[in-house]
Amino acid sequence: MKDWAAPIIAVALFAFLTPGVLFQLPGKHKPFEVVNMKTSLISILVHAIIYGLLLILFLVILHVHIYI
Template sequence: MADWGPVLVATILFVLLTPGLLFQLPGHNNRVADFGNMRTSGASIIVHAVIYFAVITIFLIAIGVHVYAG
């Protein structure tokens, strides 16, 4: 049996937390957030990477998401 939980969580979070796709922190032109602008900056990449690391750690280690297939 393969545990697909970490793969699914990582893929979904990667898509949702891509800077500029749904939202971007910090935004362009001195805004706190932009939504759906499809632009990115170095600061937003760092912020989204930290958010991604924190959320994936919570899901995989603290909650322990497991999806078994096969």
């Protein structure tokens, strides 16, 4: 059996944390915007940091495993 936790978690986080899809931190006109489908360089950097921290949390600290 293979451990599918890393690819599944990485893809899910990437889909949910893409700036402008579900939310955007910081937004263009507000600190937090929902579903505006626009992005900025600072928003990309903030979302990349959140993505990296959540990956570390799930894969390194919590040792999540999904065997299929």
